[in-house]
Amino acid sequence: MPTAAIPFTDLVRSRHSVRKFLPDPVPPAEIRGVLEDAQTAPSNCNTQPWTVHVVSGAARDGLSKELLQADEEGRVSSDFSFDYADFGEGTYLDRAHHHAATLYGARGISRSDRAARKAAARENLDFYGAPHVAFLFMPAFGDGVRAAGDIGMYAQNFLLSLTARGLGGIPQTALGFYADTVREFLDVPKDLKLLFGISFGTADQTSPVNNFRIGRTALEQSVVLHDTPGVFNGGDGVRHDG
Numbered sequence: 001m002p003t004a005a006i007p008f009t010d011l012v013r014s015r016h017s018v019r020k021f022l023p024d025p026v027p028p029a030e031i032r033g034v035l036e037d038a039q040t041a042p043s044n045c046n047t048q049p050w051t052v053h054v055v056s057g058a059a060r061d062g063l064s065k066e067l068l069q070a071d072e073e074g075r076v077s078s079d080f081s082f083d084y085a086d087f088g089e090g091t092y093l094d095r096a097h098h099h100a101a102t103l104y105g106a107r108g109i110s111r112s113d114r115a116a117r118k119a120a121a122r123e124n125l126d127f128y129g130a131p132h133v134a135f136l137f138m139p140a141f142g143d144g145v146r147a148a149g150d151i152g153m154y155a156q157n158f159l160l161s162l163t164a165r166g167l168g169g170i171p172q173t174a175l176g177f178y179a180d181t182v183r184e185f186l187d188v189p190k191d192l193k194l195l196f197g198i199s200f201g202t203a204d205q206t207s208p209v210n211n212f213r214i215g216r217t218a219l220e221q222s223v224v225l226h227d228t229p230g231v232f233n234g235g236d237g238v239r240h241d242g
């Protein structure tokens with residue numbers, strides 16, 4: 001159901017990651033609208049460093065097959081590092097563990113059930129059943145951090161536009177683990193780096209994986225105020241559980 005008229009605060013606070021989609025395709029005009037909204041994102045020097053490949057239908061099915069095969073054969077080809085060890089001990093690792101426990105808990109998967117955890121992770125590569133996936137590529141400027149920030153801005157516009165249209169999506173680093181497979185399938189040159197993908201479509205509202213909200217840490221843990229009195233006195237309306 002389109003929700004374009006809802007206030008921005010409600011919109012941004014109701015967005016959440018969708019991990020089970022209905023197969024129904026999104027009308028082309030809605031996809032265009034989402035892409036137009038995302039295109040308005042700010043970027044360093046207005047470089048707009050995103051190149052976006054939207055994949056649907058037979059191409060979507062074929063690419064998912066290739067990704068699952070690459071995963072089976074251990075052909076990981078990530079353009080950017082991703083390692084839990086980089087989180088160090090404490091805050092970030094604790095949050096990642098809380099996230100994993102919440103996610104597997106929603107699926108009824110126990111911590112010790114490695115096979116079920118692996119199967120759940122592989123659902124990333126079937127785009128969680130979504131009819132569409134957008135791959136977000138970027139050029140290799142310097143250390144990549146500035147362009148990656150720009151892609152993040154683009155992605156959040158994309159996700160909020162989906163929410164405003166009654167649709168859902170999920171950014172997926174997991175899709176970037178097989179960058180060579182994606183580039184080869186989509187005929188993308190090697191100098192475009194794959195940061196992540198966004199699977200999108202209509203959320204399956206009946207699935208338990210779509211019916212939990214992970215929450216956020218308290219503002220006071222993320223924000224330091226300087227000569228800005230009164231800000232922490234009122235409630236911020238965000239659920240604080242991790």
Ligand SMILES: Cc1cc2nc3c(=O)[nH]c(=O)nc-3n(C[C@H](O)[C@H](O)[C@H](O)COP(=O)(O)O)c2cc1C
Nearest residue numbers: 015016017019099124170171172173174175196214
């Ligand atoms: C850049 C990025 C990459 C992500 N990669 C994955 C992923 O590969 N698989 C997944 O299930 N969720 C992924 N997520 C979703 C996060 O787990 C999720 O955003 C976070 O837990 C907060 O939950 P929410 O989006 O429902 O608010 C990713 C999110 C971001 C921003």
